[in-house]
Amino acid sequence: MPTETAATGAAALEDVQRVPGVAKPDPILVADHVSRRFGGLKAVDVEHLEIQRGTITALIGPNGAGKTTFFNLLTGFDTPNTGSWEFHADDGSATILTGMSPHAVARTGLVRTFQLTKSLTRMSVVENMRLGAPANPGESMLRALLPGTWRGYEKQIQGRVDELLVQFKLDHMRDEYAGTLSGGQRKLLEMARSLMVDPDLVCLDEPMAGVNPALTQSLLRHVVDLRDRGMTVVFVEHDMDVVREIADWVVVLAEGRVISEGPPDHIGNDPAVVEAYLGGKAAGARREVDTTGPSAARQTATDDRLRGGSPRAAPDAGPADVAPPGPTGTTDATGADGAGTHEEDDQ
Ligand SMILES: Nc1ncnc2c1ncn2[C@@H]1O[C@H](COP(=O)(O)OP(=O)(O)O)[C@@H](O)[C@H]1O
Ligand SMILES: [Mg+2]
Numbered sequence: 628m629p630t631e632t633a634a635t636g637a638a639a640l641e642d643v644q645r646v647p648g649v650a651k652p653d654p655i656l657v658a659d660h661v662s663r664r665f666g667g668l669k670a671v672d673v674e675h676l677e678i679q680r681g682t683i684t685a686l687i688g689p690n691g692a693g694k695t696t697f698f699n700l701l702t703g704f705d706t707p708n709t710g711s712w713e714f715h716a717d718d719g720s721a722t723i724l725t726g727m728s729p730h731a732v733a734r735t736g737l738v739r740t741f742q743l744t745k746s747l748t749r750m751s752v753v754e755n756m757r758l759g760a761p762a763n764p765g766e767s768m769l770r771a772l773l774p775g776t777w778r779g780y781e782k783q784i785q786g787r788v789d790e791l792l793v794q795f796k797l798d799h800m801r802d803e804y805a806g807t808l809s810g811g812q813r814k815l816l817e818m819a820r821s822l823m824v825d826p827d828l829v830c831l832d833e834p835m836a837g838v839n840p841a842l843t844q845s846l847l848r849h850v851v852d853l854r855d856r857g858m859t860v861v862f863v864e865h866d867m868d869v870v871r872e873i874a875d876w877v878v879v880l881a882e883g884r885v886i887s888e889g890p891p892d893h894i895g896n897d898p899a900v901v902e903a904y905l906g907g908k909a910a911g912a913r914r915e916v917d918t919t920g921p922s923a924a925r926q927t928a929t930d931d932r933l934r935g936g937s938p939r940a941a942p943d944a945g946p947a948d949v950a951p952p953g954p955t956g957t958t959d960a961t962g963a964d965g966a967g968t969h970e971e972d973d974q
Contacts, residue, residue, distance in 0.1 A: 647885040653679060657712060659711055683876075687864060733761075736826050740818055749805075752808070755805050756816070828858065829858055830861045832862075886900065
């Protein structure tokens with residue numbers, strides 16, 4: 628779905644070298660030496676990463692590559708062992724986000740959604756949305772003494788809730804318990820709620836996973852729409868068809884490190900990516916196949932692995948979706964969204 632903004636976002640990256648950690652012309656986020664250990668395992672080990680403003684960046688990588696952990700760190704839901712990262716506002720000012728709480732991070736303009744949706748099932752859709760609102764000024768004593776301010780704020784919040792519910796086509800469900808929504812609608816609700824703070828950068832952790840095909844297209848359009856409204860989007864996705872369709876740039880994580888960066892077409896042909904996905908024996912078998920055909924065959928093989936990496940809604944399963952899972956083809960059951968729960972390794 629090409630749009631003018633898409634062209635602009637991609638155009639800004641045209642001359643950027645396709646190497647891990649490369650500098651971008653106008654980064655909104657710059658991360659340095661970010662690492663996170665769990666016991667002996669280095670889950671995240673990102674030397675340098677820049678995210679270009681106004682683009683959709685796909686963060687991909689085999690299960691366990693550290694994608695969710697990296698999101699957790701960036702958004703204050705987890706604490707790194709080393710590293711720092713900065714948010715660059717479009718006025719040129721930079722804010723160091725390292726060590727900030729999720730709320731403080733959100734106030735600077737960086738929000739995220741979770742791989743496993745976090746909607747509160749026993750609350751209505753509207754109440755869930757209101758939870759995403761920025762800290763309520765009515766809570767401060769001074770403002771409580773000024774009911775006019777309070778009412779103004781309430782009206783503002785309600786207006787924003789209504790606007791987003793219409794935008795995400797959830798307005799007809801506004802008074803339903805979130806628990807009655809389908810999986811896909813909950814993903815929409817979570818995306819909508821994350822926008823309550825009017826963010827500049829939105830990190831979406833597998834927004835499309837487990838969503839039925841009809842809603843997948845709708846979710847994709849919402850993601851593109853976020854960018855077209857001026858936001859920057861980073862999203863985790865396993866399906867290379869989806870990545871090719873909407874991403875301006877792709878960052879590949881493997882074993883915590885950025886092993887490749889570039890436009891979607893570059894990624895499928897990068898031997899480092901093929902190696903990371905196929906690994907060991909599977910790679911050997913695939914390579915034999917590859918010798919009989921052009922690089923397109925190799926790309927298809929990689930795509931198969933990319934697709935197999937995450938549980939997706941079955942109804943549109945093409946041949947690639949029924950390929951037997953390989954070493955990295957297990958479902959992502961790490962529950963790594965239990966962010967901020969680690970006891971060990973804190974600084
Ligand atoms: N809270 C945790 N405790 C221990 N290990 C964890 C925790 N969270 C994630 N991990 C491990 O860190 C690695 C990266 O996990 P994760 O960030 O969830 O990967 P991805 O999102 O790319 O699938 C995995 O090996 C996972 O098992
Ligand atoms: Mg994950």
